[in-house]
Amino acid sequence: MAESAARIEAVTRLQQRWGAGIIRRGVEVGDAGLRVAPARATGVAALDALLGRRGLPDGLTLLRGGFGAGRTTLALRALAATQAAGGAAAWIDAARSFDPLEAATRGVALRDLPILVPLHTGEAVEMAGALLAADATDLLALDLSLVRSAAVRSDALERLAARARRAGTSLLLLLDAAVPVHADAAVSCAVVSWLRVGADVIGRRLLLTMEAGPRTGATAVVDVYEGRGARADLRIGRLPIEEVACAPLRSTGQH
Amino acid sequence: MRTLALYWPTLSRAAGDAGDDRAVRLRSARHALGRLSPLVAGSDNCGLIEIGIDGLQARSGSERDIAAIALRAVGVHLRERPSTAVSSSRLLAVLLACGGGDEVQVVPPGDEAEGLAGYPVDALALGATEYAAESMSDALERCALLGLRTVGALARTQAAALAARVGPIAGTLLTLARGFDVQAIAPAPLPRRLLARASFEMPLTSLEEFRFPLRRLLDELLVRVRRDGAAVGIARLHLARERSAPVRAVARLPVPSADRTQIERLLIAALERALLRGLGDDGVVSAQLRFDGVLPATGDQLTLLGARSPRVDRLAWSTAAIAVRFGADRVMQGDVVDGDDARSERRVTWRRTHPEVQE
Numbered sequence: 001m002a003e004s005a006a007r008i009e010a011v012t013r014l015q016q017r018w019g020a021g022i023i024r025r026g027v028e029v030g031d032a033g034l035r036v037a038p039a040r041a042t043g044v045a046a047l048d049a050l051l052g053r054r055g056l057p058d059g060l061t062l063l064r065g066g067f068g069a070g071r072t073t074l075a076l077r078a079l080a081a082t083q084a085a086g087g088a089a090a091w092i093d094a095a096r097s098f099d100p101l102e103a104a105t106r107g108v109a110l111r112d113l114p115i116l117v118p119l120h121t122g123e124a125v126e127m128a129g130a131l132l133a134a135d136a137t138d139l140l141a142l143d144l145s146l147v148r149s150a151a152v153r154s155d156a157l158e159r160l161a162a163r164a165r166r167a168g169t170s171l172l173l174l175l176d177a178a179v180p181v182h183a184d185a186a187v188s189c190a191v192v193s194w195l196r197v198g199a200d201v202i203g204r205r206l207l208l209t210m211e212a213g214p215r216t217g218a219t220a221v222v223d224v225y226e227g228r229g230a231r232a233d234l235r236i237g238r239l240p241i242e243e244v245a246c247a248p249l250r251s252t253g254q255h
Numbered sequence: 256m257r258t259l260a261l262y263w264p265t266l267s268r269a270a271g272d273a274g275d276d277r278a279v280r281l282r283s284a285r286h287a288l289g290r291l292s293p294l295v296a297g298s299d300n301c302g303l304i305e306i307g308i309d310g311l312q313a314r315s316g317s318e319r320d321i322a323a324i325a326l327r328a329v330g331v332h333l334r335e336r337p338s339t340a341v342s343s344s345r346l347l348a349v350l351l352a353c354g355g356g357d358e359v360q361v362v363p364p365g366d367e368a369e370g371l372a373g374y375p376v377d378a379l380a381l382g383a384t385e386y387a388a389e390s391m392s393d394a395l396e397r398c399a400l401l402g403l404r405t406v407g408a409l410a411r412t413q414a415a416a417l418a419a420r421v422g423p424i425a426g427t428l429l430t431l432a433r434g435f436d437v438q439a440i441a442p443a444p445l446p447r448r449l450l451a452r453a454s455f456e457m458p459l460t461s462l463e464e465f466r467f468p469l470r471r472l473l474d475e476l477l478v479r480v481r482r483d484g485a486a487v488g489i490a491r492l493h494l495a496r497e498r499s500a501p502v503r504a505v506a507r508l509p510v511p512s513a514d515r516t517q518i519e520r521l522l523i524a525a526l527e528r529a530l531l532r533g534l535g536d537d538g539v540v541s542a543q544l545r546f547d548g549v550l551p552a553t554g555d556q557l558t559l560l561g562a563r564s565p566r567v568d569r570l571a572w573s574t575a576a577i578a579v580r581f582g583a584d585r586v587m588q589g590d591v592v593d594g595d596d597a598r599s600e601r602r603v604t605w606r607r608t609h610p611e612v613q614e
Contacts, residue, residue: 088566090574100589100603112567114574114608115587127577127585134520136573138564 040138040170043081043107044074046220050187050210056139056170057184057213060161063174065189067145070206071174072097073106073224074189075141078172080107087138090131092116094124095145095174121151125160128171132163140164141172152179185213195223202226256294256436257364258345259306259322261329261337262352266302277302283332286448291315291325294440302337303352304329305345307440322359344434346382347371367434372407379406382431383424383438394421394428406432447485447549451475458497458538462526465494465539469522472544473515480549486511488548490518492526495541502539504529507611509575511548517572524576578609 040055042048048055056078063071079089084107091098093115100110118124121144128142142160144152157173158181164171165184173183188209195203203225210218266277278299285304288295294307308321315321318341326339340351342362347370351360362370371378376398380391397420403409409417410432418425427437451472459465469492480487488511494502506521578586586608596602 086567087564088570090570098589100605101591101594103589104591104594110589110591113588114570115589116574116577117585117587118581119585123581127581130577130580131570131573134569134573134576136566136569138566 041078041081041085042074043077043084044222046222047074047187047208050208050213050215050218050220051185052214056172058168058170059165059184060157060171060173060181062181062183062186062212063172063189064176064186064211066176068204069176069189069191070204070222070224071145071176071189072102072143074187074208074222075143075172075174076103076106076108078170079103079113079139079141080109082139083109083112088112088136089139089141090114090116090137092118092124092127092140092142094118094121094147095143097143097145121147121153122156125153125156128160129163132160132167132169132171135167135169137169139170139172141174143174145174145176147175154179154181157181183212186211187213192221195225256345256439257308257318257341257343258348258436258440259308259318259325259339259341260345260348260352261304261306261325261339262349263302263333263335263337264353264355265335266333280332284329287328287332288325289447291321291328296440303349304337305349305440308341318361319359342370343367343436344371344382344431345436345438345440346379346431347434349381350374350378368407368410368432371432371434372405372410374406376403376406376409376428376432379409379428379431382436383427390424394424397421398428447546449476449479449546449549450543451545452541452543454541455539458540460536460538462523462530465526465542466519466523468542469519469544470515472542473519476544476546477513477515477518480513480546483549485549486513487518487546489546490522491545491547492522493543493545494526494539495543496537497540499537502526502529506579509571509609509611514572517569520572520576521579524579528580575609575612578607578612583607583609583612 042051042056051057051061063074065071079091082089089112091113096117098115103113104110116124116127118127124142124144128140131137131140152175157179160171161181161183173181175181188211190207190209191204192207193205194201195205203223206222206224208220208222210216266281281297281299281302281304285295285297288304288306292306292308292311295304296306297304306325308318311321312318315324322339322341326336329337336357338352338355338357340348340354340360340362342348342351343364344362344367347362347367351362351370376395380395383391398404398409398417401420403412409428412429414425414429417429421428430437453468453472455468459468477487488508490506490508492504492506494504496502504522504525506518506525508518508521512518574586584607587605588608590604590606592602592604594602
């Protein structure tokens with residue numbers, strides 16, 4: 001009883017000092033978590049479950065991973081989900097690798113997606129700053145893949161993150177360079193196996209790990225099919241899939 | 256209605272001449288006349304402008320005085336002096352103006368039929384432009400076959416007899432021939448120009464300082480724009496400096512708008528581009544803001560069919576500002592042409608999202 005009273009007092013003191021949101025109850029990601037539609041969905045149920053009830057947070061979300069790790073696919077799905085909810089999204093293509101066909105395949109409405117093409121990383125950060133200052137996007141994807149880590153200034157990125165927080169915008173940063181940035185959420189992506197039907201490779205199995213955010217350390221598995229849009233994905237999804245053995249996982253989803 | 260017709264024969268030549276800027280000059284002249292009367296009719300293809308001048312006498316004096324005011328107003332834009340006529344019949348005013356002459360020709364009210372009587376019947380085609388050219392020329396040809404070769408001869412015929420021979424257009428022909436109008440001047444909504452100026456005792460040496468007077472100028476003009484339910488197409492800023500050449504910035508708005516914040520952003524972006532090194536020591540001593548192409552705000556529609564973030568509209572403006580600052584080729588839009596084409600370069604196409612920002 002005394003322990004309970006002390007705990008309540010401690011919690012009250014913490015909440016008075018830091019605000020009501022400082023203490024949260026831990027939730028295990030399970031099937032029920034996958035069914036909850038977050039406020040700002042990513043379009044990938046397993047990633048939504050990792051990010052929590054609010055989905056993509058206001059501020060900076062990092063998507064890290066090597067070449068072909070599925071960062072772009074996840075970002076495009078998030079863009080498509082934002083557009084489907086009536087939001088405004090933009091893509092800053094510092095990597096010069098944006099593929100409209102791939103984006104359309106993942107459900108992005110190209111007509112409503114401006115692609116900003118900066119000359120260098122500094123210009124990309126300036127463009128992102130201008131969009132955030134104007135409070136013009138719900139989701140802004142900044143693709144700095146293939147950019148040398150020396151060219152990316154972490155202080156500039158953190159200023160962008162602060163702007164995004166103030167504007168209530170999700171800034172999705174795609175990185176493969178090891179840049180030390182304090183993010184509101186960070187997800188690392190890695191391919192754990194190929195999905196194949198007979199001799200044909202039809203997709204990848206991705207392991208997503210939360211490196212920072214509300215559920216740091218949690219993992220989820222996402223299957224990404226290399227189809228032409230949702231109908232093709234569905235068709236492929238009904239086929240038997242041969243899976244390569246992979247590490248034990250806590251939650252799964254298919255995309 | 257008393258109508259003043261101005262006619263420039265040199266501006267009615269075939270289009271496509273070298274250095275042909277007559278459409279722009281005629282439009283400017285119509286802008287200028289819009290201050291005299293709200294009823295101004297004319298087109299960019301023909302050097303003829305008609306002005307409804309009923310009710311202006313109390314303010315501007317006699318009809319000759321009004322004609323002199325009109326000539327002064329258009330003289331800034333069109334150096335040639337037009338031939339001018341005033342009549343209660345639009346048709347007669349146009350015919351007299353087209354006939355030429357240095358003096359202003361004024362037909363007293365009631366003398367229109369007499370003035371028209373000597374013209375050939377073909378002249379009536381100028382007064383009834385709502386009819387298809389074929390049906391009008393057919394009717395006038397029938398009149399000629401019946402021996403009605405002048406407007407006066409046609410005016411003396413009986414309406415029923417003429418209708419039996421040329422059809423329902425007879426009523427219109429007779430009305431015109433007897434000196435009455437069949438069409439009032441229905442002016443197209445004129446794109447207006449609005450201007451505001453400000454001068455500064457202490458020269459402004461930074462763009463941040465300039466934001467506040469710019470907002471004041473924008474507010475001053477946008478009050479007038481909104482009052483008329485209008486929107487702005489182009490905003491032009493002219494900054495005079497102490498020593499060096501003036502700075503000009505133009506913001507072509509992606510959609511006509513009366514939103515101060517968005518216009519300000521685009522203007523500042525255009526200024527930043529024009530002044531890459533900033534203003535420096537050479538401060539701004541006066542500023543002039545001009546809105547061109549002020550039109551009724553008919554483009555904005557309510558959002559239908561589902562939720563839509565207010566940021567969707569802001570995004571277009573913000574990307575336009577980025578295009579102004581960094582170049583139109585930095586904001587692109589991709590589209591899928593044929594996803595199955597064997598050549599990858601033909602599968603998708605790219606285009607500029609804001610081609611209009613390139614001057």
